[in-house]
Amino acid sequence: MRPLPDRAAPPAARSPAKGAAMSEYGITSRAKDFSQWYLDIVLQAELADYSPVRGCMVIRPNGYALWERMQRALDEMIKATGHRNAYFPLFIPESFLKKEAEHVEGFAPECAVVTIGGGARLEEPLMVRPTSETIIYHMYAKWIKSYRDLPLLINQWANVVRWEMRTRLFLRTTEFLWQEGHTAHATPEEAEEETRRMLGVYRDFAEQWMAMPVYLGRKTDREKFAGALRTYSIEAFMQDGRALQAGTSHNLGDNFARAFEVKFQDEQQQWRYCWQTSWGVSTRLIGALIMAHSDDQGLVLPPRLAPLELVVVPIWRSDEERGRVLAYIDEIAGPLRGRYRLHVDDREQFKPGWKYSEWELKGVPLRLEVGPRDVEKQGAVLVRRDTRAKAMLARGEIAAGIDAALAAMQRELFERALERRQGRTRQVGDYAEFRRLLEGDNYFVWAPWCGASACEERVAEETKATIRTVPFEESQGFSTPGAPPPEKGSCLACGEPSPRAVLWAKAY
RNA sequence: CGGGGUGUGGCGCAGUCCGGUAGCGCACCUGCUUUGGGAGCAGGGAGUCGGAGGUUCGAAUCCUCUCACCCCGACCA
Numbered sequence: 001m002r003p004l005p006d007r008a009a010p011p012a013a014r015s016p017a018k019g020a021a022m023s024e025y026g027i028t029s030r031a032k033d034f035s036q037w038y039l040d041i042v043l044q045a046e047l048a049d050y051s052p053v054r055g056c057m058v059i060r061p062n063g064y065a066l067w068e069r070m071q072r073a074l075d076e077m078i079k080a081t082g083h084r085n086a087y088f089p090l091f092i093p094e095s096f097l098k099k100e101a102e103h104v105e106g107f108a109p110e111c112a113v114v115t116i117g118g119g120a121r122l123e124e125p126l127m128v129r130p131t132s133e134t135i136i137y138h139m140y141a142k143w144i145k146s147y148r149d150l151p152l153l154i155n156q157w158a159n160v161v162r163w164e165m166r167t168r169l170f171l172r173t174t175e176f177l178w179q180e181g182h183t184a185h186a187t188p189e190e191a192e193e194e195t196r197r198m199l200g201v202y203r204d205f206a207e208q209w210m211a212m213p214v215y216l217g218r219k220t221d222r223e224k225f226a227g228a229l230r231t232y233s234i235e236a237f238m239q240d241g242r243a244l245q246a247g248t249s250h251n252l253g254d255n256f257a258r259a260f261e262v263k264f265q266d267e268q269q270q271w272r273y274c275w276q277t278s279w280g281v282s283t284r285l286i287g288a289l290i291m292a293h294s295d296d297q298g299l300v301l302p303p304r305l306a307p308l309e310l311v312v313v314p315i316w317r318s319d320e321e322r323g324r325v326l327a328y329i330d331e332i333a334g335p336l337r338g339r340y341r342l343h344v345d346d347r348e349q350f351k352p353g354w355k356y357s358e359w360e361l362k363g364v365p366l367r368l369e370v371g372p373r374d375v376e377k378q379g380a381v382l383v384r385r386d387t388r389a390k391a392m393l394a395r396g397e398i399a400a401g402i403d404a405a406l407a408a409m410q411r412e413l414f415e416r417a418l419e420r421r422q423g424r425t426r427q428v429g430d431y432a433e434f435r436r437l438l439e440g441d442n443y444f445v446w447a448p449w450c451g452a453s454a455c456e457e458r459v460a461e462e463t464k465a466t467i468r469t470v471p472f473e474e475s476q477g478f479s480t481p482g483a484p485p486p487e488k489g490s491c492l493a494c495g496e497p498s499p500r501a502v503l504w505a506k507a508y
Numbered sequence: 509c510g511g512g513g514u515g516u517g518g519c520g521c522a523g524u525c526c527g528g529u530a531g532c533g534c535a536c537c538u539g540c541u542u543u544g545g546g547a548g549c550a551g552g553g554a555g556u557c558g559g560a561g562g563u564u565c566g567a568a569u570c571c572u573c574u575c576a577c578c579c580c581g582a583c584c585a
Contacts, residue, residue: 036579050578052576054577160585162584164584165509165584166582166583166584172585178585244585281585284585315543316543317543317544348543350543351544351547352545352546353547355545374544
């Protein structure tokens, strides 16, 4: 195995960004402009494109295939924890949203409202769902009568619309796709347990599938979901040092149950309000995945989520060689087809070098190069996308080599992401140091906070950093790995006693 | 809503200051030679210059208005 020399051409020798039909090159480097780098990857890897409607995006086949992989894995995890899928409608009566005071305050400003249908003004305007708590709990009120109906555990995959002021492909768009779970329980303890269980599911998905380490914990009131009692989240580290909220799980208490009369009769024939939860992750995860792992050559995908695991690139000089090489590839690829998601790129109009670059840009984890010399030696060359390390494999070792490389890549992507995060995480005790630190680069900073919203607000205004998460205590039966142990300190803003450090960062 | 930027073949751009009837690269099509890290030559097709109005013999270019999108900030997953 050997590393390849840096292939990046000097600007003069490099043609400007190329046409849309085939892959383009000339990705802005992360160091030069992280935001542009991100957009270059999304557009050039053909994950998404801008739509004619401001703030909306088209998810292209490459991006959608990735979403389907995520869906499949998450869907299984959600079902394995006892939930069933259903589908609730896009339109919600305007009056529904108004029933929970905090909820309407949080969402009304960003709602799209339909006022005309069938050419006539509607009696009651319809909101396009920004989230489905209200309509789902309206139905729950109808369905739940007895403690025997509980718990009710439903999930839906859907689109939602939020009229955002500023949008960014995948990270924040007017319409996005997500899953939203909605549950109803007989006791507050059960609801809390469910809220945390699903947060754990999200953590497992982030770590094991996305190869993305996350901090988990509780949101402050400022960042809490409108209408929730408590909001928990997983927070991921992006390569520019910013945090991205990658999943949320809300304990709704009985707020919505009271607003929508979701009640049941218990064993003593007493009517009681249900205790509810909701939790979701969205296509935003695709943005997270990009900013967690990709490099200046393009997309880097963890093998478990990559729509294609392996691309085979044949190499030939003459028609005669072409025939021999392709025949050999047929032989070796045959048995691999059932085992891996693979593609043989036998297009004639591109040279191998072009294909290498294109598949690297698109993030295929492994490439198998097969040329006349490999036919001769009865082997092949396996190249990893993340390290670009090459390995010569004998014919009999190819499958084992692929297995090993996929596993190693999945593991090492996580390890590298963890190292990057650790390298940019600091623990700070006083405000002067905190401000100095965040004036330069972005960091994840553990620093004390007294618990007052005013203090959080002040620091946010002065430094742009917000509290991403308040870590769990071991005693809560749920820990936040990587968080410093509880330690008395003085709040950054007011100097009052602080029970423990919370995670501050600039966020997406 | 503020600040900045961009609208010219499919894509990326030049041309705009200084008006003269549209050009380059890539992509696409054809042919030949090529193919182990983004091939070469030859030929070909493709653009009412974002829109409207105005100035002028003549407008991509000057003037007025307008629309759209992108980036940065204030709201948010």
